[in-house]
Amino acid sequence: MNLLLVEDDPVLADGLTQILAQSGYAVTTATTGGYADSALRTQIYDLVVLDLGLPDLDGREVLRKLRARKSQVPVLILTARDGIDDRVNGLELGADDYMTKPFELKELEARIRALIRRTYGAYDDRLTVGSLTLDTQNRRVLADGEELALSPREYGVLEALLLQAGRVVSKDRIAQRLAVRSEELGDNAIEVYVHRLRRRLEPLGTRIRTVRGLGYLLEKSRDA
Known part of the structure; x- marks a missing residue:
């Protein structure tokens, strides 16, 4: 936060x-x-x-x-x-x-x-979608209780999406949130980190959906 x-x-x-x-x-x-x-x-x-x-x-x-x-x-x-x-x-x-x-x-x-x-909403230092939980106080990501190792920038992108889970988050908004932590990223870099997160999260029942022209949407997979 x-x-x-x-x-x-x-x-x-x-x-x-x-x-x-x-x-x-x-x-x-x-x-x-x-x-x-x-x-x-x-x-x-x-x-x-x-x-x-x-x-x-x-x-x-x-x-x-x-x-x-x-x-x-x-x-x-x-x-x-x-x-x-x-x-x-x-x-x-x-x-x-x-x-x-x-x-x-x-x-x-x-x-x-x-x-x-x-x-x-019911924010208690933990943000959850499906089996994925982000512990904002300790800056950890858990999948079914097991820690998922992410880079600081991957964590930052995931936090931005989880805070707005179920809603579209624009690339600009993600970039602005990361800039607060002195991590300025362009559109191409954000796409790279979203791609990396997709590969890590989809097997866990969580997906990042691209909404063309608007941004990204984090949601529970339909078959999860």
Whole structure:
């Protein structure tokens, strides 16, 4: 799962990045509102943790611009602004949750998980299609309980497809998700990794179907 952490306090940002990474999240840190806005325009994230008091562009403006682009990525505001008007304004601008500093780390992680569940359904760190299970916390893929060895890029492509299992995922969306992990891939490279995954997954009762002109669809094989 790709998270964007927008926080201008370097100590807090570094600490949260390390802790969230230990929980299996790929975390990108933005220390200014301008950088956050740029990242949200060009990359795919599964959740945003957003401070409000930012250099050069207030967090509320980042959120307003995000929702104006019709993005549905869940946003959790994490800020020192604890007034009721600040809370109401943040939620009305399109935030999905609001927490104030100081905060308890366990509560923050619980709220992140709750927002991801709300977005992706019954998400519990494991994504499953047929006999295939992806353990996002430990970055492992299991087939009938046995670990399936995949390269980091194969894992990234599979994660992108599993998160949208049953729905078409475009090549651009896969490329943007991988770019969050500094793994920029062109269309040809994605086709190569999809081909490799097909050969590994089809004997396991899971197939990647090409939807011409749109992208790829991960689904359980009809005869599985």
